[in-house]
Amino acid sequence: MLRIAHKTTFGLRFLTTERKSVSVVGSGPSGFYTVCRLLAKAQIPLDVTLWEKLPVPFGLSRYGVAPDHPEVKNCEDTFSRCAEEFAHGTGKGHSFRFVGNVDVGRDVKLKKLLETQDAVVLSYGCSGDHKLGIPGENTTAGVFTSREIVNWYNGHPEYSGVKDKLSSFDWSKVRRVGIIGNGNVALDITRVLLSNQIKDIWTHTDINPEALKALNEAPVENVKLIARRDFSHSKFTNKEFRELWELERFGIRGTISPEFFKASQFDMKNAERVFKRRVEMVSEYMLPFDQRTKKNYKKHRPPSTIPSRTWEMDYLKTPLTINGNSEGKLESLTLCRNILTQDNKLEQRKSDTLNYDLDLLITSLGYGSSALEEFDALQIGFATNRIANTNGYVLDTNGVIVRGLFAAGWIRRGSSGVIASTMSDAFEVADAVIAELESGSLPKNKDVDLSRINYTTWDDWEKIDKEERSRGQLQGKPRVKFLSTHEMLQFLRK
Numbered sequence: 001m002l003r004i005a006h007k008t009t010f011g012l013r014f015l016t017t018e019r020k021s022v023s024v025v026g027s028g029p030s031g032f033y034t035v036c037r038l039l040a041k042a043q044i045p046l047d048v049t050l051w052e053k054l055p056v057p058f059g060l061s062r063y064g065v066a067p068d069h070p071e072v073k074n075c076e077d078t079f080s081r082c083a084e085e086f087a088h089g090t091g092k093g094h095s096f097r098f099v100g101n102v103d104v105g106r107d108v109k110l111k112k113l114l115e116t117q118d119a120v121v122l123s124y125g126c127s128g129d130h131k132l133g134i135p136g137e138n139t140t141a142g143v144f145t146s147r148e149i150v151n152w153y154n155g156h157p158e159y160s161g162v163k164d165k166l167s168s169f170d171w172s173k174v175r176r177v178g179i180i181g182n183g184n185v186a187l188d189i190t191r192v193l194l195s196n197q198i199k200d201i202w203t204h205t206d207i208n209p210e211a212l213k214a215l216n217e218a219p220v221e222n223v224k225l226i227a228r229r230d231f232s233h234s235k236f237t238n239k240e241f242r243e244l245w246e247l248e249r250f251g252i253r254g255t256i257s258p259e260f261f262k263a264s265q266f267d268m269k270n271a272e273r274v275f276k277r278r279v280e281m282v283s284e285y286m287l288p289f290d291q292r293t294k295k296n297y298k299k300h301r302p303p304s305t306i307p308s309r310t311w312e313m314d315y316l317k318t319p320l321t322i323n324g325n326s327e328g329k330l331e332s333l334t335l336c337r338n339i340l341t342q343d344n345k346l347e348q349r350k351s352d353t354l355n356y357d358l359d360l361l362i363t364s365l366g367y368g369s370s371a372l373e374e375f376d377a378l379q380i381g382f383a384t385n386r387i388a389n390t391n392g393y394v395l396d397t398n399g400v401i402v403r404g405l406f407a408a409g410w411i412r413r414g415s416s417g418v419i420a421s422t423m424s425d426a427f428e429v430a431d432a433v434i435a436e437l438e439s440g441s442l443p444k445n446k447d448v449d450l451s452r453i454n455y456t457t458w459d460d461w462e463k464i465d466k467e468e469r470s471r472g473q474l475q476g477k478p479r480v481k482f483l484s485t486h487e488m489l490q491f492l493r494k
């Protein structure tokens with residue numbers, strides 16, 4: 001096999017005719033970083049197809065990252081530059097195409113991809129929920145998962161649009177909110193709920209306008225973030241935690257009961273820097289503004305009025321039942337107290353219970369993932385919340401590597417990690433793909449028949465993107481998103 005490339009005045013050109021085909025399934029950060037790395041590093045000419053279930057790309061960068069964190073979405077510019085270079089045929093002898101609105105497993109079979117492509121990378125993320133599995137969770141009105149809330153306020157086509165269940169929920173009665181879990185998603189949602197009426201924060205974002213209108217109605221007074229373990233096992237990161245404290249400038253106050261936080265209770269000498277910083281943060285922010293000892297925590301003087309909106313970190317509790325009224329609407333949550341044993345095991349004290357009256361309950365337990373339906377027939381292994389794999393090489397149900405099949409991102413590792421860690425993960429997998437292709441896998445390189453499928457292309461995405469941005473420009477926002485697949489396809493048909 002020829003693997004020689006030489007530079008011409010037009011860039012890198014390959015002397016081999018033996019092109020290889022790679023399909024990447026899912027166009028979130030892991031799929032896109034995999035594509036960009038493949039196209040940047042491969043020394044054999046590649047035809048790369050990026051498949052996406054939605055008509056538009058970018059996964060959780062577009063539909064997960066909070067609208068008031070636009071800088072996090074800068075990765076989309078990197079992805080677009082890469083796609084434009086290769087989709088329009090100028091890119092180093094490789095080709096790239098985006099195929100949106102195609103659910104792999106349903107519209108195009110994975111089996112077909114495995115038969116026709118030299119390599120397939122599964123990077124379809126986690127688009128399910130974890131459940132508490134307690135009475136009332138699935139039947140009580142006013143109980144939502146973090147994914148439902150986040151998808152809704154970000155305008156995800158499957159969760160927004162006319163008459164969606166969250167826009168029609170009665171937000172005008174929401175004063176007391178409980179969130180189970182204290183990861184960064186729980187913090188994002190707390191910030192959104194408590195600052196819902198602060199125009200400075202939301203007016204110039206791409207938040208779903210329908211969601212913002214509904215959220216504006218909510219007179220939220222208190223959000224309790226309820227964790228099963230203790231302060232030292234909090235899942236959030238310091239930057240996001242600080243952002244919550246900083247809402248004090250708008251009169252939104254945070255608190256942690258001394259029952260759960262006493263700086264003197266921690267072994268600070270042996271603690272890691274991150275934890276020391278976290279303890280310092282709480283100790284300082286809990287002090288009245290003028291008594292704080294470090295400048296770092298005195299950036300914005302809070303208003304002198306008594307805060308009407310508060311959040312609190314609540315620890316060592318496990319939800320037992322969700323209680324509704326006679327109409328099935330949420331009334332309260334029953335929990336039990338927990339203790340952490342010396343060897344760090346959680347023990348529930350089921351007889352030591354308490355009740356929180358709530359108007360809205362959100363479970364924020366991380367995102368769940370699932371196997372594609374074909375996995376059974378293809379004997380592809382699926383472990384808890386991720387595809388069975390070793391270093392990104394997918395394993396079959398006997399633990400043997402399936403040649404030519406890889407997994408990257410959240411579907412490889414479960415729903416944890418930020419975009420930067422997803423990038424390193426994707427690069428590692430792309431390098432493994434290149435190594436396998438260069439080692440001379442069986443030639444396949446047949447195309448997948450798309451003639452009966454109504455799919456979107458990169459050019460289509462560019463049209464949608466342009467339209468969303470120009471709608472946004474009129475309102476001083478980065479973009480106003482299309483809220484349904486139907487609307488997007490209608491627009492493209494014009």
Ligand SMILES: Cc1cc2nc3c(=O)[nH]c(=O)nc-3n(C[C@H](O)[C@H](O)[C@H](O)COP(=O)(O)OP(=O)(O)OC[C@H]3O[C@@H](n4cnc5c(N)ncnc54)[C@H](O)[C@@H]3O)c2cc1C
Nearest residue numbers: 026028029030053059060064104124125409410417418419
């Ligand atoms: C609410 C939330 C906020 C976050 N905020 C931040 C943040 O501020 N900063 C940060 O660094 N990280 C943040 N993260 C983490 C970050 O979003 C993830 O690290 C990253 O998106 C994971 O990328 P992924 O490509 O593996 O999955 P995803 O981004 O979920 O992408 C998966 C893609 O696959 C598509 N897909 C699914 N099934 C199929 C199928 N059958 N066929 C074709 N396509 C399919 C999906 O539509 C989706 O586009 C956040 C995560 C969440 C949940």
Ligand SMILES: NC(=O)c1ccc[n+]([C@@H]2O[C@H](COP(=O)([O-])OP(=O)(O)OC[C@H]3O[C@@H](n4cnc5c(N)ncnc54)[C@H](OP(=O)(O)O)[C@@H]3O)[C@@H](O)[C@H]2O)c1
Nearest residue numbers: 181182183184185186228229235364365366367415416417
């Ligand atoms: N700004 C950002 O950088 C940003 C924003 C959002 C998300 N992200 C990233 O995205 C990833 C996912 O975030 P996430 O918040 O969805 O998940 P997460 O960080 O895994 O947090 C999940 C939370 O749910 C709790 N939990 C899980 N199962 C439970 C159960 N059965 N009962 C009670 N509590 C339960 C966990 O408690 P235990 O700890 O006890 O298991 C934890 O507090 C993280 O890596 C996060 O950092 C980053």
